[in-house]
Structure formats: structure tokens, C-alpha cells
Amino acid sequence: MADANAEQAFLSAIAQLAQRADLSDFTIICKDKEWHVHRVILASHSSVLNRACSGEFMEGRKKKYDLSEYDVGQVEALIEYMYTLEYQISDDVSSLEELCLHINMCILADKYDIPCLKEFATTKSKSCIDDVAVIEMAKPVTLVYEAEGATAEIRKALVQDLVHYDVFHAQKSYERRRIFETLLESYPRFAIDIIRAQSEFRKRLEDEWRTSCIPTS
Numbered sequence: 001m002a003d004a005n006a007e008q009a010f011l012s013a014i015a016q017l018a019q020r021a022d023l024s025d026f027t028i029i030c031k032d033k034e035w036h037v038h039r040v041i042l043a044s045h046s047s048v049l050n051r052a053c054s055g056e057f058m059e060g061r062k063k064k065y066d067l068s069e070y071d072v073g074q075v076e077a078l079i080e081y082m083y084t085l086e087y088q089i090s091d092d093v094s095s096l097e098e099l100c101l102h103i104n105m106c107i108l109a110d111k112y113d114i115p116c117l118k119e120f121a122t123t124k125s126k127s128c129i130d131d132v133a134v135i136e137m138a139k140p141v142t143l144v145y146e147a148e149g150a151t152a153e154i155r156k157a158l159v160q161d162l163v164h165y166d167v168f169h170a171q172k173s174y175e176r177r178r179i180f181e182t183l184l185e186s187y188p189r190f191a192i193d194i195i196r197a198q199s200e201f202r203k204r205l206e207d208e209w210r211t212s213c214i215p216t217s
Contacts, residue, residue: 011085017041018083026053027064030075037079045082048112074104081105081117095131096139102128103143103154110150118150126157134165138179145187155193163197 017023017038024036043050052059059065067075077087087105089098102125109118132140141158144151162180184191 014041015084018079025063028075028079029064029066029068030070030072031068033072033075035075035079037082041082045117046112046114070108071104073101074108077101077105078108078117081114081120085116086120095128096133096136099125099128099132099140100143103140103151106154107143107147107150110147122151122153125154129157129161134162135176135179137162138183141183141187141190145183145190148189159190159193159197163194163201 021036024038026037026039026042028035028037039053043053049065051057052065054060067078070078080087089101093101102121105121106118106125109115109121129140137158141162144155144158148155184194
């Protein structure tokens with residue numbers, strides 16, 4: 001079994017491959033940007049990209065794959081992850097932009113069958129939800145409910161956060177309530193999840209209250 005130092009050395013060597021265009025045998029394209037990559041790296045992470053890299057498909061024959069349906073930042077994060085098992089977020093990115101990037105990476109990972117990236121992006125999403133102002137949650141909610149299958153864990157965390165802050169309370173600002181009422185109308189699944197989470201939250205509070213009322217001997 002390889003020791004920790006050997007594993008780290010191997011991972012470092014793989015990461016350095018990202019800078020070796022002379023050893024590249026494949027190209028990823030996104031809009032007007034290109035990355036010279038290595039098929040063995042793509043294939044080791046993704047069954048979808050593995051098939052694309054083979055000679056059976058046009059991408060494999062041309063040795064190019066177009067990901068222009070995504071933002072350049074998302075493709076950069078994807079490639080960085082495949083070489084380093086993580087991706088970095090710039091310090092000047094807002095909390096909302098960071099959360100949306102993680103959600104989009106989760107969706108991308110689900111589509112391209114990259115389980116470890118999906119888990120990584122899901123964990124990152126859940127960890128930064130509290131950093132986003134409640135009034136800004138409309139975009140993240142829209143993203144996760146447009147891609148329900150890929151974002152189940154993130155949806156649950158978002159809903160729990162919104163219920164915790166009681167964003168639907170009548171005394172909250174009209175603007176805030178209207179934003180979330182529109183989301184409830186647009187995504188029935190979101191409405192169902194909110195109702196269930198509110199019910200569970202109230203039951204938990206009631207149970208805690210009853211427990212606190214039990215006299216101690």
C-alpha cells in the first residue's frame with residue numbers, strides 16, 4: 001500500500017500534467033478558449049468523456065470536445081478538478097457567485113458522470129449557503145429546482161436554511177415575500193419541500209418545548 005508521501009507525489013505529478021501541452025492528446029473548447037488536456041485523465045474521471053475520447057464518436061476522431069454550453073469559469077473548474085481533485089474560487093467572487101458556481105459544478109458533474117466532483121461540489125455548496133443573504137437566494141433555488149435529480153442534497157440544505165430564517169412570515173418585507181412566493185408558484189416541488197420542512201421544524205420545536213416542561217426530579 002502506497003504511503004501518504006508517495007500518494008501526494010503522484011497527485012502532484014498529475015497536477016503538473018495540466019501544464020504539459022506538449023504531452024496533450026485532446027482539446028477541450030469553451031466559446032473562444034481552449035485547453036490542451038490528456039485523454040487518460042478525462043477517461044479516468046468520466047464515463048461520458050471516456051466514450052467521447054474514443055474513436056467511435058466525432059469528438060474522438062477530431063480529438064476535440066466542445067463545452068460551450070457552459071460558462072468558461074465552470075469549464076476551468078472542471079479541468080482543474082480533473083487534474084487536482086479540487087478547484088479554487090477567486091477571492092473577489094461574491095458569496096452568491098460562489099454558491100451558484102458550486103451548484104452548477106454539481107449539475108455538470110451529474111451530467112458527465114463524475115461522482116467525486118459531484119460530491120465535492122455538493123459539500124462546497126452546503127458549506128457556503130449560510131454566507132449568502134436570504135434575499136439573494138432566488139437564483140440558487142432556481143438552479144437546484146431546474147435540475148432536481150442532480151441537486152437533492154443541496155435542495156434540502158437550501159430549504160432548511162429558508163425555513164430556519166422564516167422567510168415566508170407575514171411580517172417579513174414585501175419584496176422578500178414576493179420573491180419567494182413567485183418561486184413557490186414556479187416550482188411546485190419547492191412548495192412541497194418548504195411545507196414539509198416547516199412541519200418538521202415546528203414538530204421539533206414542539207418536542208423541545210415539551211421536553212423542557214418535564215419537571216426534573
